[in-house]
Amino acid sequence: MYQIKLSRAALHEPVRGAWCRVCESCYVSREGYFDHKGTIRDHTSDFIALRRKTVDKQHLETSRLDKRLTKLTQVLTDPAAAETLNIQQSTASKMWPVNLNGLRNQRKLLEQSVVTWEDDAKVPTCPFCKQTFTNFSLRKHHCRLCGRVVCGDTRTACSKEVGLNVNVNVTNGNALTEKMGELALDVRICRECSGILFNKRDFIAEVSRKPPDQKSYETMVQFEKGIVSMLPRFQKLLATLQDPNKPPTPQQRSEASKTRKRLLDTFTQYDIAAKRIVNMPTDSPTQKQLQTAIYMYSVEFLQTHMLPLKALPKILKQTKSGSKHNGHHKSLTSVSQASIMDDNSSVVSSNPEADAEEKLLKEQLAVLQEQKFLVGEMIASAKTNRKFEEVGALAQSLTELDKEIEKVEGQIKDFEKRNPVW
Structure with missing residues (x-):
């Protein structure tokens, strides 16, 4: 049952109409x-x-x-003023106290030429911290910059000396200006003027600055993109090598080996970047959890995408044995020569492939052992924080990791039996 307000002409009148029963189509089709947006009143222009x-x-x-700051630095780095200060410094050995006061008065006059200083006698307290001034x-x-009287208390930071590196423009061949180059000035600035001048610059610098963990993560993402872009090409080369109707050429084998080596190097750099993230020192448990999650993701990524690399040495051995079998129907002389050449090439080329396969298995074992160590730490942390609902899932993951470690260790033992070191 639907009701809307209708006029005497049976039209929708939400203000002066009377409540009447209507069908669903009339109820839905009313104005x-x-x-769904409702009434909009834009106050942006007023704001x-x-x-x-x-x-x-x-x-x-x-x-x-x-x-004012620009004018002050120009006045303090003026060659004429600097020459005057240099002359007074050269005569400081004779009348040291007088010349020291003269140096101070000289700089004071230069600074007062930029802005008028407030009278000391009229200001008994600091305008920021309200502390009473004393003589000591x-x-x-x-x-x-503003000329106000302020205190120099380091606890309240009502004013502080800001270090500035000012580049001196060389306008002539004067030896003094050529030696100066860049001057370091300490200018006392109050808290209010410092905020007005530097807050926006500090904010922009803080926004543009990237923390170390973000830089490492971006590096890891770049390596991941490179791996993802190279894997389809490598898989295409594997499919070409496995084609029984078309034996692979030496160029294709060489290209597959080079692509595999490039992928292994990229995987190594990816693993280094992930370990750099997880080993970064931090006191925040949330940050530590984030770093651990990134590392666990990298371990899973490595385990998923490194499997095709293990198949290449076996495929290369199969293709070589197949080429030997096809050449068996030739003459006795050619067979003996080919067998000698194949044996020599196998001695030369099988060692790098065997080393690469062994290195891959050991790297996989190291990754699994490190993952087992991290899961063990997570179980201990969950028990300490009494999060017993997480302990069961983590214990199951630890059991699966133990099985994977035993499996990889068995593969390494079988490999060592098949390829003994003489």
Whole structure:
């Protein structure tokens, strides 16, 4: 049963109409039934107009302080002022206390030419921390950009000396300016001016900076993309080598071996990047869990995609034995010569393949053992945190890993029996 408000003309009237029973089609077809967005009132223009005042004021203040800082560095690195300071330093051995005060007064006058300093006598307390100034424990300092009197307490950080590296422009052949090159200046800036000047720059630098774990993860992803892009080509080469109707050529065998070696090197780099992530020191349990999850994913990726690499040495041996069998129907002289050449080539070429297969098995065993160690640590952590519902699943995974380790160890023993070291 459906009800809507209708007018006397049996039309939908949601304001002045009377409630009436209607069918489903009339109820659904009324105006506004399929409107899901609702009423929209855009306040963006009002918000932008209000925010523009604050943003413009902040931008003007930043530009003003930036110009003052630029002017201050230009004044302090002026060659004429530097030459005056150099002359006073050369005569400091004769009248050291007087010349030291002269150096301070000289720089003070240069700094006061940029902005007018506030009178010391009119400011009894720090405007930020409200501490009372004293002659020894809490001295008065002036901000070089706004001129206000502030304290230099390191606990409150009301003001601090900011180190700046200023490049001096060489305008002539003066030897003094050529030797200066880059000057290191310490400029005292209050907390408010420092925030206005450097907060946005620090934020941009912080956003653009990548932590070490992110860099390592991006490197691992790049190796993974390279592996995924090379695997189809390698599988195509394997299919070509396994074709019984068309024996592979030496060029195809060589290309397959080179592709396999390139894949093995990429897998090694991928495993190194994953281990670098899991071994990064951290105090956060969430970060440690994330690093462990990334490493477990890398182990699973290696186990899944390294299986085709194990088949290549066997395929190459089969193709070589097949070529020997086909050449058996030739003359006795050619057969003996071919057998000698095949034996020599097998001695030369079977060793690298056997070494590669043995290396692959040992790498797989090392990965499984490391995975077993991580699962054991996760079981101990779950028992410590009394997460007994996770212990059962982890114990089952540990049992499966033990079986896989026994299987790989058996393969290594069989390989050593088939390929004894003389």
